[in-house]
Amino acid sequence: MTYSGRNKFEIARFSSDDENHINKKLPKELLLRILSYLDVVSLCRCAQVSKLWNILALDGSNWQRIDLFDFQRDVEGPVIENISHRCGGFLRQLSLRGCESIADGSIKTLAQSCPNIEDLNLNKCKKLTDVSCQALGRKCSKLQKINLDSCPSITDISLKALSDGCPLLTHVNVSWCQSITENGVEALARGCPKLRSFICRGCKNVNDKAVSCLATYCPDLEVLNVQGCDSLTDESVSRLGGALRRLCVSGCARLSDAALGALAARCPDLVTLELAQCAQLTDAGFQALARSCRMLERMDLEECVLITDATLVHLAMGCPRLEKLTLSHCELITDYGIKQLSLSPCAAEHLSVLGLDNCPLVTDGALEHLISCHNLQLIELYDCQMVTRNAIRKLRSHLPRVRVHAYFAPATPPAAARPRPRYCRCCNII
């Protein structure tokens, strides 16, 4: 207990004159244990029951994991300060997602009083600056996961401070912090060798050097998301190591088949691969990839405009676990490719989501082939103008669970067809 000396006395005082049944029957330790399973809102409600419960519910040991995202009102600075005083060393996990009014001062207090925090989510706390991260770096050496998504004032200084003070970091998210550059990422990579996940969507200044550093110094890196870092080239992506499971390089338009070849050679365990808008990739690259990365489950190939049915043939042969495949805007895909996909081992058991929107050559024939994909749950067909309503109806009759997304008006229920009587019954009688 946080204020144990004073609280023991108070608990003794309040529990002695408490006539309530539950308080008599249950020992305080058990009550405390029960309360520890509750979320913040329920705890606050319990704190209003009685003086005894107030003390028990507000005990720091109950407040190890706090998520303020669903809170009813805008969370202001003092709330965080109270929480950090109350929880002290107990606090392990705190989510302040979307608490836009939080400023550096509150985070400083937090770092001061909760040095044991391990997981901190500051998504969209837009007022925060490097000062917060410096405080965290000084005090919270046990920090493992930090999310700074959409905090635009965060710069390299933050990453430097975190890399100096938090060597245990495994998960870092600095998406849309547009001031982050290679220097910050390099410091982080050198300082936190245990890094498993690094996400920096939309950080335009993250370049080849940054990714190379991550590849060199963080051998455990499993998740890398560099969506929209458009200066990346094959050079750095080719260095990524064998631990990689999930890679997102959507929007990195300079990547070519060489990168796919290197990934195929070095990362055989890839599970998720997102390559949207990588318009230079061709069938040759996917052939190499499909030969060695047999564990692939999810692939996003949106706007890879050069790929043809050959890619689908390779994927169908090489990736038996494929679950989710997005081929939006791949305009060269035809029914033949879909047929090959539907004949593959993945189709019958795994394939559940297939995105075919804006593939103009896909026709009703493709849907007929897909009837054999028993696990199919969702198929996107927006703007496939050769697909007709009848074909969709047929697919639905074979696969009743499938959701089909297309630009067709939902069928009107037959009840509406009967015209309403113009007069009410009484008028007829009269």
Add this chain to the structure above:
Amino acid sequence: MEEDKFALVEKIIKDVHNVLSKIADLYAFDVVPMDINFQNKSPVLHLENCLGLESWCVKHVYMYCYSELMDKYSPKFKRKSKKISNIDSDRLIRLLNVTILLNPEINSLWNKRRDLVLGLLLDKTVELHFIRLVLSRKPKCNEAFVYRRWLLETIFQEENYERNSIEHLINDELIICDLASDKSPNNYHSWNHRIWLLNKVKTISTYYDPNALYIKEYNSSEKWTSKHVSDFSCFHYHQYCIKNLYNLCNDSWKSLEKTLNINFRKNLVRVLASNFPKDVTIQASEENLLGYSEENLMNLLLSYSNKICNCIVNYVPMCKKIEILFHALVLNNELICFYKYHETLWYHRRFILHEIISIMYEHFGLVRYNGALVKKNCKICNFDDMRQKQAKIGRYDTNHIYSSVLFNVILSHEKQIIEERQKDGDPNADRHEKYLKFVEGFNNVM
């Protein structure tokens, strides 16, 4: 099936949002009639800065957006109204855009937008542009105009505006009013908005000289009325513009004559000369009358004033008023002869005559009260109470009006046109005669 429908609607909302955010200068939105879609094609169409939505999806999209807005974002069901945070504001804006484009006549939705503007989550200039898009489909949407006025009020209240931006704003408003009036005849709301704008300009005129605007507006409304002879909303605005011209200074008066390319005095004199009563002792020709000063001309027309006070009468503005009104009268003559049987034109004529007659009453210190003429107390001199007892009016006083030259000129002029139109079988001519007799009280002279 239900889920697929929601996904379809979500996709359409997204498509609309993409078009709205990508193309900055969209200027028109409409629903394209298409009962059934045979093709798997997006119902969101955009072509040359116009946005269209095929009608088959409107029902689904509207129901979906409207119910989500009302269920999730309406304060009715919440004990405390939740403050809109950045996270759901984006979603809210998307839904509002679609719903308002489809049905702009819901004030609750516009109020949501007001909340967002006050929370700085929506940009005011972007909003002005969005309203324009809404008006392109429903030019008679009062809610949109009201919201626009609210936005402009807040913009004008910000002190840091500059002369240029104000001129820009005013021009934009005039253009939008023009578009809305063009799209839909008898658009009361757009003309009303224009009047509001001009009144607003008066209050912020420290930065802006409204006279040039008045002249411009008079000119354009005159042209508009002569092209839309049945649009009384527009005539009402024209009347407002006429009243604005009453207090023009000399310089502006000259520029008015220049823009209209008319000599007002010549116009007035021509009407006078052709309708001069026979028994007047001084027979004046056009050339003769042109030489008169304002004061002499007014003295000739109204000859005698039996006002009870000693205020000095300034004849120059009075003469100007009469010149403007006679110009309007001549114009009205032409329109009535050209576009036959248009009631609106005759109503406008009533306004002109009423204005002229009230100028005469004012000159003679009279006021029409409960249908009868009574003497009016001059507010400036505030003459003693003794005189108030004599407020009853004698036949003597009215005779002064009926014998004045101006009155006789008008009377003969009106008789002439009524006679002419009656021959043509225009029922409005009879009504006009009755109006003059029984509303303006000419029954004992006509």
